[in-house]
Amino acid sequence: MKIAIINGSPKGKNSITLQTSIYLSKKYPEHEYKILNASQIIKLLEKDFTRAREILEWAEVIVFSYPVYTFIAPYGLHRFFELVKADGVDLSGKYATQISTSKHFFDVTAARYVEENISDLGMRYVTGLLADMDDLLNKKGREEAVSFFEYFVYSVNEGLDNSRPRRFTEGEYVPATVAVPETESCKELEGKDIVIITDETDPESSLSRMIERFKAKLGVMPRIVNISEYNLQGGCIGCFSCAVSGKCVYTDGFDEFLRTKIQTADAIVYAFTVRDHSMGSRFKMYDDRNFCNGHRTVTVGMPVGYLASGRYSEEENLSNIIEARASVGHNYLAGVATDETDPDREIDALISRLRYALINKYVPPKTFWGVGGMKIFRDLIYQMRGMMRADHKFYKKNGYYDFPQKKWWSSLPMYFVGFLLGNDKIRKKIRGKMNEGMLMPYTKLFKKEFGE
Ligand SMILES: Cc1cc2nc3c(=O)[nH]c(=O)nc-3n(C[C@H](O)[C@H](O)[C@H](O)COP(=O)(O)O)c2cc1C
Known part of the structure; x- marks a missing residue:
């Protein structure tokens, strides 16, 4: 297969994400590969899109490789999609997939954005690989990359894809009229x-x-x-x-x-x-x-x-x-x-x-979203505190390092409950009383606040 890798990382050949594609290209040399460092050369592509068009036309399948940047893909890939659409190069019917690396913070929304653009271009989408940035450095991560690639090749050979039915209205958008009244003051x-x-x-x-x-x-x-x-x-x-x-x-x-x-x-x-x-x-x-x-x-x-x-x-x-x-x-x-x-x-x-x-x-x-997202950040910043010093200082100052091991006061009673539930006789006795017990602090609260 002729595989074009569209590199959406602004780091070009130094992209961590790109290493997965390079790894796969060495594992599967029977395919032909071309890499376009689209994000890094986006200013050149704005002036002249020829190089990008040639690679896109040459390719039988296209792999979008990018880091997740702030909930979605980096600026360079956004701009690239704009340029592809403006150029009008026909990619319809070609297979496409994606490889991203990140700390999994909103990798899913980034992936959906790329998938939606793949669909706009009429391509057939196969579910991509959303990896952690360190995955390729461990055995499990490499195995996942390999099985993703084999699944992708299988899908292409079998004519399978994961494209969703289109749900976006096409054609010119006509907005409703907006009235601009006199200025008010508040x-x-x-x-x-x-x-x-x-x-x-x-x-x-x-x-x-x-x-x-x-x-x-x-x-x-x-x-x-x-x-x-x-x-x-x-x-x-x-x-x-x-x-x-x-x-x-x-x-x-x-x-x-x-x-x-x-x-x-x-x-x-x-x-x-x-x-x-x-x-x-x-x-x-x-x-x-x-x-x-x-x-x-x-x-x-x-x-x-x-x-x-x-x-x-x-x-x-x-x-x-x-x-x-x-x-x-x-x-x-x-x-x-x-x-x-x-x-x-x-x-x-x-x-x-x-x-x-x-x-x-x-x-x-x-x-x-907020609770889960901040837990990812918390663990990330703690692990990288030596380098991310400004973040570390901020997280320390604001008490963001709420690791579970610090909450002995709430986890200790659970040992006691666990001990009780572990005993058959006691468990039978307290059956039905668990929920009542859990409501005790609320009963106390109502008494304190409303005297009930
Ligand atoms: C500007 C910027 C924004 C980022 N935003 C996210 C993010 O929203 N979610 C996440 O999990 N990682 C985020 N990251 C981390 C990158 O996704 C991660 O380091 C990635 O592996 C870098 O890949 P690359 O070397 O191919 O560019 C961000 C990094 C940068 C520099």
């Missing part, structure tokens, strides 16, 4: 710094009108940060130079800007157009560059909201990412207002919820 929000972060450049677009309505109805003037106008020199290159000091290798001042102009806000509203099942490549560049902040949840408690132009209701994966991001950051997600059916009502509701959260400091508890 005393309760006076002095609040609400920032709108957007990549919109067209003042006539539906998204611009959504922003205008939001500004008019909010009650105070929000600050606008346009990331298309900000001179970002490029996407994160994954060099980890920021791990100790938080200082980015780029000299565009974004690290400082992020800390002094964005993270200081009282609330953030992101305004974007749905593109290729994500917020688009410019937002991805912005998100990846946030890595200079490491894994520090510095905006805990800050309400966030979104203005989305496009068929957002079809984008289940993107919606998961947006909800998960809020949960991991322990932010209240005030909503995602879209221009699909009733933008005026949705924008006004978003404002009402933002206002409520700002005034009442409303923050709901984290969900599975």
Whole structure:
């Protein structure tokens, strides 16, 4: 088979993820392989796509190889999908799969994004390999890589694929009309710094009108940060130079800007157009560059909201990412207002919820996404504390190292319960009383609070 490996890591040939494909190519030399370091040379591909088109046309099957970057794929791969679609190269009917490495923090949402783009291009998708970044260095990881590859080859030979039935509407999107009323004022929000972060450049677009309505109805003037106008020199290159000091290798001042102009806000509203099942490549560049902040949840408690132009209701994966991001950051997600059916009502509701959260400091508890995500971060930062010094300091200071072994006070009584349940006679006696026992602290609480 002629196999094209599209390398979405900005590290090019130094990509950890790429090593899996190289390993497999050495194990299975009967196939032909070509590697395109797409993410690393994305600026060149923007100017001239010929090299990429040649490889894509040559290939019988395509492997997207990339690191997971902030819940999804890196900026370079986002941009690459934009370029492939703009070029119009016909990939329909070809087989495609993916190999990612990460610490498994939202590798699934990243994979779904890649799968959705593979589907857009009319390719036949075979479920990929979502590995830990260290997997290839251990026997089990290598075995998993090998069995993945054999499964992939088997699928291609047998004409099998895992493509899901399409559920995205094609064709031109026509947004509902957004009305922009007179500017209102709201005393309760006076002095609040609400920032709108957007990549919109067209003042006539539906998204611009959504922003205008939001500004008019909010009650105070929000600050606008346009990331298309900000001179970002490029996407994160994954060099980890920021791990100790938080200082980015780029000299565009974004690290400082992020800390002094964005993270200081009282609330953030992101305004974007749905593109290729994500917020688009410019937002991805912005998100990846946030890595200079490491894994520090510095905006805990800050309400966030979104203005989305496009068929957002079809984008289940993107919606998961947006909800998960809020949960991991322990932010209240005030909503995602879209221009699909009733933008005026949705924008006004978003404002009402933002206002409520700002005034009442409303923050709901984290969900599975936030709790699970932070446990991955906790273990990762602890293990890498020698290098990720800024994160380690932050996690120590904020008590994020809540390893189970520290909770003796809650695990000791379980030994006692375990001992009782281990004895047949006692277990029969206490059967049915377990639930009552578990309710005892609640009975105590009600007595204390309400005297019941
Ligand atoms: C900017 C940035 C964002 C990252 N985001 C995630 C993430 O969301 N989830 C995760 O598990 N790992 C994340 N990682 C870790 C990388 O996925 C991991 O180190 C990967 O193996 C790097 O592969 P590469 O060498 O092929 O680029 C991130 C790393 C960087 C530099």
